[in-house]
Amino acid sequence: MGRSITVGRGFGKHTFAEAMDMTRAGDTILLEPGHYSEPRGYRVANVRMRGLGEQPSDVVLETRFQVVESGTLNLENLTMDSHAMTGNTCYITAQCTLIARGVIFETSQAWPTLAVTGGTIGLTACTVLQSDPQQNAVYSDKTSTLIISQCDIDDISVAKSKLTLQMTQVRRCLMIIDNSEVDADTLYLVNTNPRIFTFAVRTGSVFRADKLVVAEGHANAEVKDSSAVLKAANVDATHLITISQDEGSTVQVPGAIVQVDKKATSTTDGAPAKPAPSKADPQPDAPEAKDKTQDGTQTPLKTRMPAALTQLDAMIGLTQVKTEVHQFIQLAVFNRRRIEKGLPGVTQSLHSLFLGNPGTGKTTVARLVGKIMFQERVLPKDNYVEVGRADLVAENIGGTALKTKAVLDSALGGVLFIDEAYTLYQQGSTNWGQEAVDTIMQYMEDHRNELMIIFAGYTQPMQDFINMNPGIRSRTPNVFHFTDYTPAEVATIGLKQIAGKEFKVDPDYYRATVVKAYAADVDHSNGRWIRNFNDKLLRVVANNVMADPKRDDSTILKTDIDDLLGGDAQAKADTVTALLKQLDDLVGQQTVKNAIHDLVDQVRVTQKVGDKLDDNDKPTYHMVFAGDPGTGKTTVARILAKLFYNLGVLPKDTVIEVARPQLIGRYIGETEEKTSKAIRDALGGVLFVDEAYQLVTENDNQDFGQKAVETFITELENHRQDFVAIFAGYTQPMQHFLDANPGLRSRVPYTLEFQPYTPDEVAEIVNRLITRHLHVNSALLKKVVAAHYQQIPAKEQANGRWARTFAEKLVQQHKLWLVDHLDTDDVKQIQDGTVVASLSWDI
Structure with missing residues (x-):
């Protein structure tokens, strides 16, 4: 029996590299939650690894494996991330095997994520992602065997191979070529992009399935010199699929539109198939060209596809942005038409600023604008490149200009989207970001009509960025303002996401719950918030379904939503009663107990008349806990946080504990930064400041403590209902603390006195x-x-x-x-x- 080798921190544990050196056939490497990186990758023969986290994302392996020597690689409950490496995430050579359960494989490199040549792959409950749409998530050739069950995969390409699919979803394309065989029970194909075949069966291959489930919309597929026999499909008026076949093929798909085409090289509307897969390792310096079809011919441009402008208009909210984009596009098209007629063009810069908070759709709109500009022939390429500071800035003299120039060249002819562009602005003597901006400014001038650059970020920090170079403002006259989504719009986005994953939910109950939760939460990150909310909700659904095998796994119940938010109204009321009993059962402190009971009653009354109150009239619950050490102040704070959460005052029941060392800095400006960070971390819950009077000690010569107090005064007002601050300490020193600044007492309305315990x-x-x-x-x-x-x-x-x-x-x-x-x-x-x-x- 093999050994167990634990990777992590602490006595008796090893680094990932040490574990790889130590392991022998039959051993198991156990990985504690964390990130482990080895950019070089590993050639392995027989290795077994299991993540010890609660979910695959808790253990991230930033490396890649090549299985050799008839070996077997067995992975479980972890994430394989090779975004920063060249080559396949896992490459399975002849006579070798990959077995994976509950694993996330992902890359964005120009190579298939998983590649097998003459070997075997078995995947169960895995996710395989490939960010590059021109590449495959799973690729096989040379008589490989693949068994994939309950997985979510971007796309699959099999050549001269046999593939078995069980309850699996393919997001982009299932390509079956070169005498391959594919058998499936229920197969979910969710792609409806007319430029990419949902499935393609070619050159003597066979595709059999018990049931095909396609997404809402109109999908396209192709069968050429092959056979596709699907016993059942969910094809109806809203789920359409057109299959193009040649005369020598057999196609049986209930409800599908089948069109016989002697050439069968494109879909019925002229849209091309997905490019052929790249080859697998071990030749990372010679990948197959991305722009070639399987037979080696150049991929033709589309002749008709859904207008990106229509997709933009279909987005929820963003009324102002849609208007601004329409005006921008109309001027660009008008200018292009005049030039085509030989008339002088209207002077127009395409470069733009996208200003707004996270999750407001800046990236999505940028991609659509790029497609619109290409479709309207304003830009010559459908080329979209997205970068951040790390992609532009090098930490050596002259390196930034070269790095930035390479990025600009890669985007030429299309759109370059620079996310969080304000991060290029920094104070200090060495400003590599300035070098990047200066390089971009010159390139914008030299390639005025060949490239559209979009600088994106938060509205306020972007002002500092704009001031970095006088040319930024003049060269980016197009400013798009992305306003926050309303709670109702966030709920609508959430419902669309739920429907897209083929779940059913009571829309009214879901909408009412999301609107209330989003309005109460301090994290107003728009689309990101609802995406995270839905992810958590579906995890609750999965757990509840697994606990009840008879339950429908495609329906979200009201109780699931309640579970996510801590229970329904009655459950929360019961929890409040239990917490008050827990408080009453504490030894002594009757005065404190009475005060908290009164506070709970006040909260309930405020909630009943809440709709009639202006935000400025709603109470704030910041308070002082005064008393000697050991009188239960921290314990009561934790109970109070849970009470406020279950009463609906706060969206979280967390307590963040800090003292002077976590708030006071060593140099000018650090105190404000540390105090603001402590408050940001506590938003939505309770911030417990222990021995708060130490912030205003008389021997604080540099007066940094006063800076912390001033920061608190500002944030207590700005976040009146967003968190509860509890300042704790001895009674007399706390009076001195409150007297340190006149603004403190008015912003901290409650004081609870904790009496010393009697001997009994x-x-x-x-x-x-x-x-x-x-x-x-x-x-x-x-x-x-x-x-x-x-x-x-x-x-x-x-x-x-x-x-x-x-x-x-x-x-x-x-x-x-x-x-x-x-x-x-x-x-x-x-x-x-x-x-x-x-x-x-x-x-």
């Missing part, structure tokens, strides 16, 4: 701590503890902290007693003598 209360705390796991004479213990605590000087009484220390020492003394009494009948019973002896302890 400390004794009760000790008794509760002990009796969680052990037995003791509680009456004797309480009497001894109270007497002991009463003897301690008031300045040294540490309340709950003293109680915990006492309880821990009593447990230690009990264990020492057990060493000499191993024959005792009850090892959990603490002897009375041990309790009495505690009176002599120095704690």
Whole structure:
């Protein structure tokens, strides 16, 4: 039996490279959650790896594998990422095998993600992604065998191979060529792009399926010198598929539009097939050309395709952007027509600024604008290149200009989209971003009508970017303003995404829930927010379906949505009741308990009249917890966070704890940055500032503490309902803290006083701590503890902290007693003598 080799941090664990060197046949490499990188990749014979995270994305391997020597590579519950490497993510050579379960494979390189030549691949519950649409996610040749079950794959190309598909989805194209055989039970083909065949069967191949499920829209397919027999299909008025076949082929697909074409080299509307797959390793320096069809001929341009402008108009929201784009396109087309007639063109720069918050569709619109400009013959190429700072800036003198020039050349004739362009702006003596911008400015002037550059980013930071070079503003006259989506628009986007994944949901319940959740959340990241919401929702659905095998796996229930958000209204009300009982069960602090009960009642009343209140009239719940250490301030803060979450005051029940070291910087400007970061991290939940009075110490010569207080005052006002700040510390110093700035008291309306525990209360705390796991004479213990605590000087009484220390020492003394009494009948019973002896302890 082989060994288990654990990769991670800590004693007895290894680096990924060490594990790869150590492993032998039969061993298993266990990978703890984290990112592991080896750019060179590995040639492996027999290796088994399993991620120890809760999901595949918890363990990311940034490397690539080539399986050799009749070996087997077995992967489970992890992600293989080779975006930054040349070649296949996994290459399976002759007589070799890849077995993967619950694995995400992804790359954007000009190579198939998974390639097998004469070997075997078995995939179960895997995702295989290839960001380059001209490449294959899975490619096979040379009599390979593939068995793929319950997977989601961008595209598959098989040549001289046998493929079995079970309950699998293919996003772009299933290509079957060179005497291959494909058998499927239920196969989902979701591509409806007329430029790419949903499936293509060529050169003596056979395609058989029990059921074909196509996406809403109109798909195209091709069968040439081959056979495609599909027993059932979901073809109807809204799910259409046209299959082009030659006279020597057999096509049986219920409901499909079948057109006989002697040439059968394109779809019925003249759209080309997907380019042929690239070859696999081991020759990464000689990939097959992307722009050739399988027979080697040049891929023709489309003759008709859905207008990208129509797709833009169909997008949800973005009313202002749509108007601006229409005006921009009309002028560009008008200019192009005049030039074609030999008339002087109207002066127009295509370069643009896309300004707006994350998730507002900037990238999607940029891609569509590029296609529109190509379709209208304003730009010569359907070429879209997307980059960020890392793609343009080098960390050496002169390197940035060369790197930026290469990117510009790659986009020539089409669109270059520079995301988060403001990151090119930075203060300091060495500004490599400035070198990139200067290079771009010169290129824009030299290639005025051959390239459209789009600078995108947040509205405010983009102003700093624009000021970097006087030429930016004059060369980018087209400004597109992407406003945030409304909660209703976010819900509509979410419903479209759910429908696109073929799930059913009660639209009214889903919409009402999303609108309320988005409006309450501090993360207003628009499309990103709803994408993350749906991802979490579908994970809840998956877990609930797996727990109930009889349940329909394509229906999202109202209870699923409630589960995601912590339960329905009744469940949250029950949780509030339970939390208040938990609060009441704490030892002492009756005044605090009464205050929180009153606060909960106030919240409920405010919610009943909430629609009638202006935002400025809605209460803020920032507060001070004043009292000695060990009086339960942190414990109460955690209960309060959960109460606020279940009452709907806060979207999260988290508590972020900070103190002076996490807020105060060492140089000018760092304090504001650190304090703002702490507040950003806490948004949506509770920020607990322990010993807050230390922010205004008299010996703070550089006055950095005052900067933290000033930052708090601004953010407490700007985020009145977005989080709750709790400032905690001794009673008298906290009064000094509130007096440090007149704005604090008005922004922190609640003060809860935590009284020191009495000796009897400390004794009760000790008794509760002990009796969680052990037995003791509680009456004797309480009497001894109270007497002991009463003897301690008031300045040294540490309340709950003293109680915990006492309880821990009593447990230690009990264990020492057990060493000499191993024959005792009850090892959990603490002897009375041990309790009495505690009176002599120095704690």
